[in-house]
Amino acid sequence: xxxxxxxxxxxxxxxxxxxxxxxWLSPAALExxxxxxxxxxDALPPVEIAQGVYWIGASDVASYAIDTGDxxxxxxxxxxxxxPQVLVNLHTLGFEPRDVRILLNTHAHFDHAAGLAAxxxxxxxxxxxxxxxxxxxxAGGRGDFFLRDFFRYxxxxxxxxxxxxxxxxxxxxxxTAHFTPGHTKGCTSWTFPVTMRDGSVxxxxxxCSLSTxxxxxxxxxxxxxxxxxxARTYETLNALPCDVFLGxxxxxxxxxxxxxxxxxxxxxxxVAPEECRAFLAESQRAFEAELARQERASVQR
Numbered sequence: 243x244x245x246x247x248x249x250x251x252x253x254x255x256x257x258x259x260x261x262x263x264x265x266w267l268s269p270a271a272l273e274x275x276x277x278x279x280x281x282x283x284d285a286l287p288p289v290e291i292a293q294g295v296y297w298i299g300a301s302d303v304a305s306y307a308i309d310t311g312d313x314x315x316x317x318x319x320x321x322x323x324x325x326p327q328v329l330v331n332l333h334t335l336g337f338e339p340r341d342v343r344i345l346l347n348t349h350a351h352f353d354h355a356a357g358l359a360a361x362x363x364x365x366x367x368x369x370x371x372x373x374x375x376x377x378x379x380x381a382g383g384r385g386d387f388f389l390r391d392f393f394r395y396x397x398x399x400x401x402x403x404x405x406x407x408x409x410x411x412x413x414x415x416x417x418t419a420h421f422t423p424g425h426t427k428g429c430t431s432w433t434f435p436v437t438m439r440d441g442s443v444x445x446x447x448x449x450c451s452l453s454t455x456x457x458x459x460x461x462x463x464x465x466x467x468x469x470x471x472x473a474r475t476y477e478t479l480n481a482l483p484c485d486v487f488l489g490x491x492x493x494x495x496x497x498x499x500x501x502x503x504x505x506x507x508x509x510x511x512x513v514a515p516e517e518c519r520a521f522l523a524e525s526q527r528a529f530e531a532e533l534a535r536q537e538r539a540s541v542q543r
Contacts, residue, residue, distance in 0.1 A: 269394040273321055273352055276393075277303075282353070282491070283321055288331040289501050291512045292436035292446070292486060294415075298331035300324050302492045303353050306448065307332060308434075310413030313343035316367070317432065317448060318490065319357030322395055328357065329364055344412055345369040346419075348450040348490045349426040350378035351386070356395035368401035370410060372421055374428030376400040387427065387464040388457055404430070422479060424472035425451040427465065433482055439509030445483035447518065451490050452476075452525040460536040469533055476526045487518035494521055 277283040282302030289297045299305035303320040305328045342365035382397035406421040417434040429450035436446045459469045487495045503511035
């Protein structure tokens with residue numbers, strides 16, 4: 243019996259090893275497996291957030307288009323398989339790929355950046371990003387402090403490296419880049435004014451990401467200042483206006499409910515300052531609790 247169990251165990255280990263090798267050799271297969279597990283990349287039609295501001299991403303991974311009157315700004319490219327959806331959604335809205343002038347990114351993880359190379363090639367747009375995440379984008383996701391080289395994607399050239407607090411202006415629209423590191427070293431959140439369908443002017447905030455995944459927050463040799471960066475990120479985000487609550491994932495602000503409200507005629511469906519503050523507060527509590535847990539564990543070692 244013990245020999246039989248040993249053979250079964252060895253077989254399982256061998257099978258897992260083969261699966262791991264397949265995923266290593268084929269990043270696209272790993273990406274598809276991840277998105278299937280997350281159920282976050284289903285194709286959906288675009289939806290208007292405010293005048294000239296649209297969600298053009300998938301069911302959960304974000305991509306935004308902003309009509310500036312002098313061309314489009316697109317923020318985030320999703321997975322590699324999200325890029326065709328983005329282009330289809332632009333066409334649905336009446337735009338052509340050549341209308342896209344500037345590409346921006348919240349962060350350089352594969353589920354938000356893997357589609358950028360294809361979108362850049364299709365549009366001819368320039369890509370702007372933070373210096374820290376520009377390194378990852380140019381390397382196709384290789385060298386991430388946590389994901390390492392596993393979730394690789396097509397490298398994409400960054401045409402302009404931004405400074406914290408720098409503005410990006412095209413036509414009538416100006417966005418401000420706010421470096422909010424932690425989730426990646428160059429995580430970038432974006433603020434900009436928007437005009438709602440009722441004519442009111444609100445402040446939109448696209449939050450990069452606040453997830454700590456299973457990060458090592460204490461004594462991390464690959465990111466020694468990670469905890470301090472997260473703390474500063476919360477200081478930054480808590481001080482920013484957030485009338486229109488947006489982010490790198492639609493689930494953070496209940497995108498399905500927002501879509502339904504728009505379909506029902508609510509022109510201000512994405513105006514949700516209370517939900518934005520609650521999301522930030524809950525995320526900060528989770529970060530601080532995890533940091534405290536790791537600090538206690540470090541002392542006990």
